[in-house]
Amino acid sequence: MVLTQLSDVDFTLSELPFMEPARNVVMTSTDHFEITYVINPHMAGNIGDVNTQIAKKQWQELHDAFVSLGFNVDVVYGMPGQPDMVFCANQTLPFLQKNGQRGAVLSKMYAPQRAGEVLHYERYFEEQGWDIIDDIFKGDIEFEGMGDALWHVGKRLLWGGHGFRTDISVYDLISRRLETPVLALVLDDPEFYHLDTCLCILDSETALIYPDAFKKEGLELIHHFFPRVIEAPKNEARELFACNAHCPDGKNVIIQRGCEVTNGLLRDLEFNVVEVDTDEFLKSGGSVFCMKLMTW
Numbered sequence: 486m487v488l489t490q491l492s493d494v495d496f497t498l499s500e501l502p503f504m505e506p507a508r509n510v511v512m513t514s515t516d517h518f519e520i521t522y523v524i525n526p527h528m529a530g531n532i533g534d535v536n537t538q539i540a541k542k543q544w545q546e547l548h549d550a551f552v553s554l555g556f557n558v559d560v561v562y563g564m565p566g567q568p569d570m571v572f573c574a575n576q577t578l579p580f581l582q583k584n585g586q587r588g589a590v591l592s593k594m595y596a597p598q599r600a601g602e603v604l605h606y607e608r609y610f611e612e613q614g615w616d617i618i619d620d621i622f623k624g625d626i627e628f629e630g631m632g633d634a635l636w637h638v639g640k641r642l643l644w645g646g647h648g649f650r651t652d653i654s655v656y657d658l659i660s661r662r663l664e665t666p667v668l669a670l671v672l673d674d675p676e677f678y679h680l681d682t683c684l685c686i687l688d689s690e691t692a693l694i695y696p697d698a699f700k701k702e703g704l705e706l707i708h709h710f711f712p713r714v715i716e717a718p719k720n721e722a723r724e725l726f727a728c729n730a731h732c733p734d735g736k737n738v739i740i741q742r743g744c745e746v747t748n749g750l751l752r753d754l755e756f757n758v759v760e761v762d763t764d765e766f767l768k769s770g771g772s773v774f775c776m777k778l779m780t781w
Contacts, residue, residue, distance in 0.1 A: 487656045487667045490702040504641045507779035510556045513573040515544045516563040524596040525678050527770035540765035547761050567602050572775040574631040576606040579780045580663050587781050588616035592630040595650040626652040632679035638689045641665045646680025648672040670703035681774045685728045688735040695722035717747045726772035741772050
């Protein structure tokens with residue numbers, strides 16, 4: 486079922502099945518990362534403006550941050566002609582079936598420039614024996630993987646953004662095939678074109694959000710399911726992608742350097758802040774969460 490407002494909800498989190506959180510990290514190398522076109526507002530004026538050497542160092546810093554927290558990082562090498570493949574949260578939605586089998590829903594990218602990225606990740610998961618759901622990839626509706634579809638930590642519950650890169654109708658198929666309810670949130674600010682730019686699920690009870698990116702119905706759902714909601718200030722959310730942070734273990738939050746107000750709010754709730762620099766990737770409209778994919 487796909488739910489769009491609080492009055493639709495007829496369950497509590499405690500009633501939903503447990504789903505083991507993903508603990509493996511996948512990243513795509515920066516071999517071919519550059520800005521050659523504009524498909525979101527952040528890219529405007531930045532064509533040809535990526536310092537590839539700095540970008541490589543920043544990618545390595547993020548990679549090493551995961552390693553220092555005890556995670557293994559599997560690297561998929563970037564492909565020629567796919568400059569945005571480095572944002573590997575977008576090409577798929579990994580999932581864990583109730584019997585423990587791993588699977589991945591393939592995306593259907595909104596921008597034709599990114600369509601080829603999906604095939605590389607399809608091969609990656611097929612080589613590991615994952616079930617592949619390609620209904621969406623073959624259809625006419627758009628879906629951009631974990632850019633818009635976020636698992637609630639520890640529960641078979643999916644948060645689904647729509648409005649810019651993902652069509653809400655896709656969540657009917659995902660809900661049925663993955664046997665999970667979907668809480669669908671409308672996005673209406675083009676700077677926050679993916680859900681992962683304005684909602685960061687820190688643990689089962691805590692979320693970091695930029696409230697102005699959501700409509701009233703979406704905010705009501707967020708506050709209903711998360712007892713603790715941190716609100717990032719406008720400048721840090723828009724300029725530093727504060728809500729594109731990632732908390733891989735419920736304790737450590739990896740976030741773009743300089744989000745001082747947000748970092749203070751995180752520390753007040755006893756999260757450990759791990760700052761990294763993703764300046765070169767911000768030019769393309771992505772930061773920490775966009776640059777990794779969590780799998781099982």
